[in-house]
Amino acid sequence: MRLSKLIISLLAFGLAALLCLVVAYFSVRIIEDSSAAEVRKELDLAGLNWAEADSDGLQIFLAGTAPNEAARFDALSAAGRVVDAARVLDQMDVADTVKLASPRFSVEILRNDAGISLIGLVPASTDREALLERVRDVVEPGEKVSDLLEVAHFDTPEGWDNALRFGLRALEDLPRSKVSVGAGVVKITAMTDSEAMRRKMESDLARRAGDEVKLTLDLSAPRPVISPFTLRFLIEDGVARFDACSAGTEEGRDRILAAANAAGMEGKATCRIGLGIPSKTWPQAAEMAIGALAEIGGGNVTFSDADISLLAREGTEQAVFDRVVGELENALPPVFALTAVLPVPPEQGEQGPPEFVATLSPEGAVQMSGRVAGELERQTAESYAKARFGSGSVRMSARVAEGLPDTWSVRVLAGLEALAQLSNGAVTVRPDTVEITGDTGRQEASDTIAQLMAEKLGEGADFDLDITYLKKLDLSLGLPSPEECEAGIVEIIGDRKISFEPGASTFDSSAKDILDDIAELLRKCEDIPLEISGHTDSQGRESMNQQLSQERAQAVLDALRDRRVLTASYRAVGYGEERPVADNGSASGREANRRIEFRLIRPDPSEAAEGEGNEADAAAEQNEETQGDEQN
Template identity: 30%
Template sequence: MRRFSRWSSKWWPGTIPLVILWAVAAWSSTAPLETDLAARAGAALKDTVLDKTKIAVAGRDVTFSADAFSEDGRLSAVASVEAVPGVRLVNDDTRLVPEAKPFTWSAERDVVRVTLGGSAPLPAVKGRLLEAARGSLNGVEVVDRMSLARGAPPRFDAAAQLMIEQIGKLKDGKITLSDAQVSLSGMARDLGGREAIAAALKNLPEGFSVAANEIKAPPYIFQAYKDPVAQTLTLTGYVPDNTVHAAVVAAAGRKFFNEKVVDNLKASVGAPAGFSTAVIPALGALSRLSTGTLVISDREVKLSGDAFYEAAAAQIRAALTKDLPRGWQGKPEIPVKPAAAPVDATVCQQLFSDLLGKAKIRFEPGRAVIDPDSAGLLDRLTETAMRCPAANVEIAGHTDSGGDDGFNQALSEKRAQAVADYLIQAGLPAERFRAIGYGSLQPLAGNDTDEGKAQNRRIEFLVR
């Protein structure tokens, strides 16, 4: 008995290396088989549409898990794995992707990024939407918060692609597809963006419709800045079309006699009703300021700057509201510039001559009614007269030789008096001004051409 115990205690330790060798042999023969089987099972699924696919092999048994997008697709995928040569058993852990009711997808834009959210029906569709967003948004960050779900309406892919094109036209906002209903909100990036989006919505795929379109247009801005140092009038912003553009620039050239017009205007849709009726009188008000800024935003007109004298400031404030179309709002901020230093009569005459050498006081044809385009020039003449408190001024009216001499004489007198009345209404003493008409007796040029006649029709200021 003791002899057997001693023998047994000697042989069993020798079995340990044998067990290890057997395990290594088994593993070395099984591991490549499992790897090969997993690879062939994966290859069998290459034409199936699945998400979160996982294959684990133990011997010849395969555990297969995945999210499928239809019951037929799920069953077909399981059958494909079962048909792989060498597979003994498939442990089926597949399931269907959840169904979304309603099926909702969205694209939302803020200042720095676009976020795609909601559901996409397939991984490939999700990828295409991300690629389209990144390609059309010029480097804007695109954040993917889409999940996969069943239940997308027919032609979802085309509808979502179209909406991605529209999100690029927004400054901020959100576009949502809920089943086949489209809802949009936010602010268009550019003028005309709202209209462009509305036009694009007419191309929605069959079955889709617009539930709500609350896209707003950005403010329609027109600006004009009068710089007396650079002697420029700079126009920026928008006008409705090329016809209005030309009319605005031409009006500015008539009203701003001493400034070069710098035209940076662009034609764009979206102008508020009455734009053309509002902008030209507002430019006339700006022309009467020493320096100033005009900002038209939608139907609001802001005018700020210094008037040459108190009466002009009051007139400009009143006219800005009165001359605007119905529904428009004027916001004038018009102080009076500090009075300039007085000058003697000789300097005063030179200042009058310089001003009237740059522009002429205009009147309605055949009448003594001063053209509103001359208001800026008259205010400068008035300011100059205020700097010469001791000077008496003759205001001389002249006509061309066309028509009856008596009529021309009377017209020249009335026009001279109309100018004198303008200065007197500004607060200057009436006794300082003498209005005289010379008719056609003192021409500057020949009356045989239109150019010559235009030179002869004039008002002169003569310091006496």
């Protein structure tokens, strides 16, 4: 009996324990589920939909991929607001961070009389100390260097080092400038001392930049003082042009050029902007005078400060001339004075008009012929020419003649003075005009000569200019002479050689560098007369060797043309085996004979002597004819 009561008691306790376990299990499940549900609800309310919440007992597990560390922290904080933070286990991942884009590296280098300032952002790889040391070498004593640079730890962009080196090199030549440097890009804004210096710096910087740096230039120069302030416009045989053009402002220049275009001028024309304009109404007066000349139909108009000379086309009707000139006189601003001339056709006789001719050769030799007014005038002209061109360079063959105009000697001396402004050319003095033709390396030479002639010849005088500017003659550009170019090619080649594949006109791999170096020099040499000659050894048939040498010379010419060298004055010639420089009996000799040579094309001495003889004969014949005319 007692045993059964004990069993019943044990069973009761066992059932009670089991019931407690069941109740506890389900209670825990309810707590787990409700905790996980509440956490998920809180995550959704916080906009963290990427996060997942699960439970294991009293612990809450957070899973998912957070877009960044901040989002992961927000998820932990949201779960901690629902359950004890100690119960939250972090099993979340963080997405890989997108690589930050490299910043735009740039440096602004400002230079003035106070010193140099550097402002901008540079890569950490830039040797900052070396950069500052380079800048300190540029400044003058007493000037300071201000370092306002920031550094960023990113990869150095392509072209940065080349652009920075170029910018610092340009800074040395530009004491008043702003140099903006970027990756492969340089922009330079600077003030130069003169127009000639501006042109030279533009040429030097562009050549130095090459293809590695994209260069933008904004160079300016002080406006020159123009005295006298000159403008000369012509309409001859239906062709309108400027011999000289000056303006005080860009707006005035545009008005003058627009009037010239309306008068029939085609193509581009230059008009110098400078100081010394005699009146603010200069553009207005120029427009009126150019329009009047166009209405007359031809002739020329010359401004020298406030004095205007208008020479009408020969054959213009008197009524038209009077009307146009009268309207122009009444319309011109008060400060301007007009002198207008309608030429009278000369009487035609058997003997032509008298002339004085002076020629200047490219070598500097001056030949004077024709007529002068007297022995004293001839000696004066010869002495003046020797003073300007050198005693050993002048040859006087002009003769004394009577009946020349009173202004003849003044015209002769003015013509010689104008000739001195040219590199080569000729001056022809006639009773009614002075003609000046030639080449020059100075862009302002035409303006200078026009000013000179207007001042020396006076109002109403007629003169004609045909001046050509050639870059190769411009000393301010620092271009090498043809002889220097020829010597430079020899120096560049040195002990190297332009080689080809055997029996072909195809370059081998070693030819590229030497062709690049030669092309870089020849781009500075402009249009020099150059022969590219190909040579072979004596192996093989002579005709095949000649053809191969021609093809190789032509291949070099084409390669230079592909490298943007102006080759219009070049010629490619194949000489085959006819000009050996070594013995073809040895391998080394044959190798030396297979070559490409560069040489200037010079006139044949015999042809030059023959040409001089023909010119002398022609001059003698003309002199005899002139004397015969006088005797007749």
